[in-house]
Amino acid sequence: MPDQRRDDRCSAETRHPSVVLRLVVRNHPGVMSHVCGLFHRRLFNVDGIACLPTADASRSAVLLLVREDARLEQVVRQLAKLVDVLEIRREAAGDDAFGVVAVALGCPAPGSAQWVSFGVTGEARHQVEGYGDPKNRLGTI
């Protein structure tokens, strides 16, 4: 029973650990609007973003800290459709990739005790097959 109680207190993000995606994108002023806008429009969660030009300045590398849940596959497939996104790879290092960024920004490191994942935006959409269910108030257009 104690285990059960702990499970109840677990946040959604603990049940769905974070994963880091590394993108290679065409480097131009609008490309981050394409990537960030996609997350906003499709109600995907993104907890962290870092972006720098690569050695080849016509490309940029983007790190995205996202939640590993049932919708990750859909996130990747939507990202893959963006013409400016040339490559998508899952970073083996996981949360660690954002450790340095967290220090620079003075923020809790992902996965640390103080770490709070970005809300639960889109939680209702996790059950895509429940689309139209009155419980989540969707699908009644």
Place this chain on the structure above:
Amino acid sequence: MQTNGAGLIVRLLERQGITTIPGIPGGASLPLYDALHGSAIRHVLARHEQGAGFIAQGMARATGVPAVCLGTSGPGATNLLTAIADAKLDSIPLVAITGQVPRAMMGTDAFQEIDTYGLTIPITKHNYLVSSARELLHVIPEAFRIATSDRPGPVVIDVPKDVQLEAITVDAWPEPGRADPATDCTSADVLGAVALLEDARRPVLLIGAGVIAAGASDLVRRLAERGSIPVAATLLGLGAMPAHHPLFLGMVGMHAARATNLILEECDLLVGLGIRFDDRATGKAAEFCPHARILHVDVDASELGKIKTPTLGIQADVGAALRAFMAQINPRPRPAWSARVAELRAAHRLAMPGADDTCRPYGLVRAVAALAGDDVIVTSDVGQHQMWVAQAFPFTRPRQWLTSGGLGTMGFGLPAAIGAALACPDRRVVCFTGDGSLLMNIQELATAAEEKVRVTVILLDNAHLGLVRQQQELFYGGRFHASRFVAAPDFAAIARGFGVEAYDLATASRPAAVLAHALETPGPCLVRVPIAAEANVYPMVRPGGPNREMIDRDAPVSRATASDDTENGGDDARPTP
């Protein structure tokens, strides 16, 4: 060759094979229009940029070939947005070119400056802000390649005025942009699909716009015939299977014939071909085809598993996949399933009251179909008339039926009909519209008159936003609000004022004869048909409800249930952020 950015665009469009471009000029696109002055490309002057966008869409939808529209900066671009978004949701190859203020002025809130690039990110397949004339050499062909490859869609090219004016010497021209080769499916996919089909006792094919985009209509028919598999269509899949084919069940979903939804309810294998499980087709997605395994073929990988988790999802061109399936599938009668389908169809046919009366919705659609013949192209606007046409018009071929499906844009029908008529001058185009929809782009009657297009507008005038009224009657306790037009315009007089021939069936002693004459008119023509405001589209599935729960014309009990059920079905139930 010595030219400037604008001249380069026009030359590249000519090389793409573009012959007609609808648009409206303005300050930031004048260099482009100056370059068009000396071109063989015919410019069609629309009366609103949204009209220009939908004229281009009509051209693209009727032919499958990408079409171009032009707008200037600022309001020119914002007016195009609805037509671009519509093309995105229905996967239509459209290239919209917009003027932009000179780069030196961008970011200063200059006159008619707007962030066209930023505005069009969510509604395009891809977009460009061009920063030099030389860039155009790869941007224009790439735009056409992207617009037509895999799942088609709209591309926006925003060109600042100084880039249009920038001098450039071109030594070698790029190849025109063409669609990438179609995506094939793997042999493992084919084996899996064939196994599912062989295993199925009660299969149904559900076909959508992807079948038409892939040019796979004949393959669908052959697969259906070989496997004795009935075929249902989404709104945008209508025409891909001839309406009179014995295996064709008509449209699925919110306004389907009762039999069609019930057959899907009983199927044990749903083969989704070029569909995206739109909510208007599936009803409550979790209860759609509850007993079925799902084989889903779509060229867009992100559609596989987006709404329904397939037993097998195949990312491939529908045509390529069907050819591969056909090579391995043996003819198979399914007598028990065929008998059950026939039984359901006999018991639950679509009721079409007034089918013999030219002045009532179904009768009008049937009369127009009989008079216009199979060669006609049909466009519609959005609302009750759209559903009556979808239910009752006997479409026989792909690209015969052009309608705004995903975005559901009122105002689509008339300019799309003009575009279809420009692209297919040998065909008659009929635009079914409603009074609410027609008013949203009525200015394009001027374009129709100017271009003398063979467009016959059939206006079903009930002086209401009919489908809004219907939802208020069924789901909001009959509390009608803002769905009635108190001031009812004289549409025939308005059409004549635009130089368009017009008839009003309200005052015609022989309506059928008037209709016949209107469909013979060489130029544009409008026929207004008064329709009772109480005429509703049935059956109707409550928004958000499962497809098996259909409200019928003569079912007061289910009506009461539905209107009490605002908790589950209310329009105000928005997703909470």
